[in-house]
Amino acid sequence: MLRSKIPSYVTNITRSVRSYSQRVAPPFTAGQPLFETRPFMVQPGELTPGITALEYFQRRIDLASKLPDQSLAVIVGSQVQFASGSVFYDFQQNNDLYYLSGWNEPDSVIAIEKPTSRLEDVTFHMIVPPKEPLAEQWDGFRTGVKGVVEIFNADESEDIYRLAPYMEKLINRNRNIFIDLPEGTKKQTTSTTFSNFFNIGSNAKMSSIENLLKSTSGKSIKPLSPYVSEMRLIKSSAELNVMRRAGQISGRAYNETYAKRFKTERTLKSYLEYRFVSGGCDKSAYIPVVAAGSNALCIHYTRNDDMLFEDEMVLVDASGKLGGYASDISRTWPSSGKFSLAQKELYQAVLNVEKECITKCTEDHNLSLQELHDMSVLLMRRELRNCGFGELTHRDVSKLYPHYIGHNLGLDVHDVPRSSRNSKLKAGQVITIEPGVYVPDDHAFPKGFRNIGIRIEDDIAIGKDTYRNLTVEAAKEIEDIERIAEFGVTTPNLEDEVVEVF
Numbered sequence: 277m278l279r280s281k282i283p284s285y286v287t288n289i290t291r292s293v294r295s296y297s298q299r300v301a302p303p304f305t306a307g308q309p310l311f312e313t314r315p316f317m318v319q320p321g322e323l324t325p326g327i328t329a330l331e332y333f334q335r336r337i338d339l340a341s342k343l344p345d346q347s348l349a350v351i352v353g354s355q356v357q358f359a360s361g362s363v364f365y366d367f368q369q370n371n372d373l374y375y376l377s378g379w380n381e382p383d384s385v386i387a388i389e390k391p392t393s394r395l396e397d398v399t400f401h402m403i404v405p406p407k408e409p410l411a412e413q414w415d416g417f418r419t420g421v422k423g424v425v426e427i428f429n430a431d432e433s434e435d436i437y438r439l440a441p442y443m444e445k446l447i448n449r450n451r452n453i454f455i456d457l458p459e460g461t462k463k464q465t466t467s468t469t470f471s472n473f474f475n476i477g478s479n480a481k482m483s484s485i486e487n488l489l490k491s492t493s494g495k496s497i498k499p500l501s502p503y504v505s506e507m508r509l510i511k512s513s514a515e516l517n518v519m520r521r522a523g524q525i526s527g528r529a530y531n532e533t534y535a536k537r538f539k540t541e542r543t544l545k546s547y548l549e550y551r552f553v554s555g556g557c558d559k560s561a562y563i564p565v566v567a568a569g570s571n572a573l574c575i576h577y578t579r580n581d582d583m584l585f586e587d588e589m590v591l592v593d594a595s596g597k598l599g600g601y602a603s604d605i606s607r608t609w610p611s612s613g614k615f616s617l618a619q620k621e622l623y624q625a626v627l628n629v630e631k632e633c634i635t636k637c638t639e640d641h642n643l644s645l646q647e648l649h650d651m652s653v654l655l656m657r658r659e660l661r662n663c664g665f666g667e668l669t670h671r672d673v674s675k676l677y678p679h680y681i682g683h684n685l686g687l688d689v690h691d692v693p694r695s696s697r698n699s700k701l702k703a704g705q706v707i708t709i710e711p712g713v714y715v716p717d718d719h720a721f722p723k724g725f726r727n728i729g730i731r732i733e734d735d736i737a738i739g740k741d742t743y744r745n746l747t748v749e750a751a752k753e754i755e756d757i758e759r760i761a762e763f764g765v766t767t768p769n770l771e772d773e774v775v776e777v778f
Contacts (some may be wrong), residue, residue, distance in 0.1 A: 296775075305417035307381040310427060316776050323378035323428065325599030326518035326778060332378045333429055335507065339376065340390045340398045342503050348450040349500050350443075350485065351376065353384040366559070371687040372456070372504045374600055379428060381405070381419060383436055385485075387446055401446065402430040403439050444488050453489065454500040505692040509684065510704035515601065516737055519685070519706060520746045521777060522598035523735050525555035526605055527749030528767055529596070534609060534757055535764040541566040541580040541590070548594050555770075556777035557596030561603060562689050564594030568611065572729025573714045575679055586612040589619055591729050595747075598777065602689045604708050605747050606733035613761030615754055618724035622713060623732075625659035627752060629711040630732045633681060637736045637743040639703045646697040649681040652711050660713070664722050676715060682708035685735055705738040706746065 302313040309317045309325075321328045339349060351373040357365045369380050377386050379402070387401040405411075407420035424430040434442045447453060489497060511519070529551035538544040545566040552560055567577040569588035584590055589610050595603040608626075610619055633652050636643055643651075657673050668676075684691040685706045701707070710733030715725045732752055737744040751757055 304423070305412075306419040306423060306427070307417050308379075308419070319778060324374075324380070326521070327378060327514050327599065329378075329429055331512060331514055332376065335376050336388050336400055337395055337398060338507060339503060340388055340395060343390050343454065344452055345390060345393050346449075346451040347390045347454060348446055348452070349388040349390075349454040349503075351386050351456070351500065352485070353379070353386070354382060356382050369600075371600070372501060372508075375504065375508055375687060377402070377428060379404075379424070380600070385436070385439060385443070387443070389446060389450065391450070399431045400429060401442075402428060402433045403436050403442060404433065406435045406437070439485075440488065443485055447485075447488055447492060447495070451494075452496045452498070454498050454503070455485070455489075456499050456501045457486075502694060505694045508686055509692050509695050510702060511686065511706055511737070512704075515686070516704075516706070516744075516746075517778075518599045518601045519603060519735065519737070520744070522557055522561075522596050522601055522603040523605070523746035524749050525557050525598070525774075525777075526552055526595040526603045527747045528770065529555055530592075530605065530607055530750040531760055531765045531767075533592075534613070534751065534760040537611075537613070538584055540584060541568055541571075541582050544584065544590065544592070545580045545594070548592065552594075552596030554773045555596070556774040557598045559597055561595045561597040565592065565606075566594070567591045567729065570717070570727040570729070572608070572731075573716060573727070575712075575714070584611045586610075587616075589623075589728060589730065591731055593731065593733065600687050602685060602687070602691075603735055603747060604685055604689055604710075604733060605735070605750050606710055606712075606731040607750055607752060608730040608732065609757050609761070614758055619728065620754055621663050622715070622725050622728055623730055623754060625656075625663050626711055626713050626730045626732050627754075628659055629655045630709055630734070630752075633709050633711065634734065634736055634743065634745065637701065637707065637709065637738055638741055639701060639738060640741045642700055644696075644698050644700050645680075645682065645707065648701075648709075649697075652681045653677065656711060656713070663725070665725075672720075676713050676721075677711065678714070679710075679712060682710050682733075701738045703738055703740045707736055707738065708733055709736055710734075 306313050311318045311320050311322065318325055323329045323332055343349065351370060353373045354368055354370050356367050359365055367382055373386055374380060383405050385403040389399040389401060391397050402424040404421060404424055405418050407418055412418055419427065421433045421435055424433045529548055532551055533544065533548055545564045548564060549560050563578045565577050566580045568582050568584045568590045571577050571582055572591035589608050591608045593606040595605040608623065615623060629652055632655055633648055636648060653673055656677050657668050660668055684695055685708055710731055712731035714729040715721050717726045735746040737746055751760055
């Protein structure tokens with residue numbers, strides 16, 4: 277039987293109806309939401325929203341099962357990044373580390389050690405910042421070295437300031453080292469991966485893992501990400517549930533946005549981001565695109581500083597993130613709430629392509645993402661011909677539809693980029709389907725469609741013989757958008773501010 281030190285709260289705490297009139301002090305402090313500290317966000321048994329401690333444990337065991345004996349898999353977490361001076365960006369954890377542990381605090385390292393073929397012997401190491409009252413007063417609570425054993429199922433833990441001797445011990449007793457060094461490194465053993473990472477605190481200059489690796493001999497040093505990417509590609513039912521919830525919240529936000537008349541791109545953007553969060557998401561999954569009129573011809577337009585004119589359409593690419601998992605939605609609609617004849621014709625053309633591609637998103641169709649894209653180009657050529665664009669060449673279509681049909685989705689918006697576009701789609705994958713048309717002010721194209729950009733995007737979970745649209749709430753039929761714009765939208769039992777998401 278596999279060893280599993282699941283935290284005690286998995287079995288001895290039940291979720292109960294709570295009142296928010298008076299705070300009850302939690303039993304301890306931690307550096308990220310836990311059931312004991314944020315019971316409205318995380319349910320008993322979970323380490324992160326929707327994902328249990330047991331699932332994280334099983335992921336580590338599954339990874340270890342792919343590695344040879346005497347292996348050590350090492351993943352370095354992220355640091356807080358600064359925009360300028362003391363102004364920092366929102367923290368983003370190394371997603372492979374998060375996937376295997378649920379750990380979302382900075383300046384940390386995890387290691388998974390497989391000494392023998394017996395999976396019972398797999399050891400999970402966490403090297404993390406210690407509890408420090410002064411540092412916590414300024415930067416927030418930490419879970420600490422003992423906390424990762426009690427809560428995150430670490431078998432062994434150590435203070436990050438003692439990383440060098442701790443890692444030296446682990447490296448010396450294992451023959452195979454799996455670690456991801458930066459892109460562009462010619463040799464895995466000569467990277468400067470950690471030259472800056474382990475300079476933690478003004479008085480703590482720590483030796484890098486790079487130096488430890490270079491000082492050893494007879495070790496096999498290989499990248500880890502191919503193994504983790506393969507695992508992350510196929511989502512568990514719990515992951516799909518989290519992504520479905522993020523898509524549902526984000527889709528409802530779009531419907532509420534259709535019903536309003538915004539004057540500027542920035543206020544539309546701000547409202548959508550507000551509704552993602554008030555609806556239950558943690559934050560936006562990426563910087564939104566809110567592109568009015570010809571601004572939509574720029575695929576990654578993120579200035580969002582223009583006016584919205586009623587005779588134009590607005591293209592929005594924005595969505596929420598929940599429990600680390602991203603959703604990804606694009607919609608395009610008339611600022612006036614009513615499609616003109618030209619807008620309606622071109623919009624319907626793009627929608628027809630999207631809907632037909634979605635029907636092919638099953639394992640049984642035996643298609644790759646590349647084959648889906650090739651199909652979308654042929655469909656787009658047909659639809660544009662029906663709109664009066666004439667017999668377009670492949671090059672013409674590429675000018676009007678310059679991006680790819682979609683990408684994998686998960687912890688990253690463009691998830692597991694190592695996955696080949698030529699691999700057949702498998703049940704459990706989540707991909708986006710997002711055809712688009714961007715007509716420049718060029719006499720080669722019909723006048724009524726010039727300076728219009730349209731993209732329609734949904735998140736599709738691949739099934740064996742069916743598919744699941746994770747963002748189905750976001751209306752996209754012309755009739756539905758116009759009806760919502762005219763009469764508004766009412767979602768039964770939808771709170772103005774959702775607290776308990778699941």
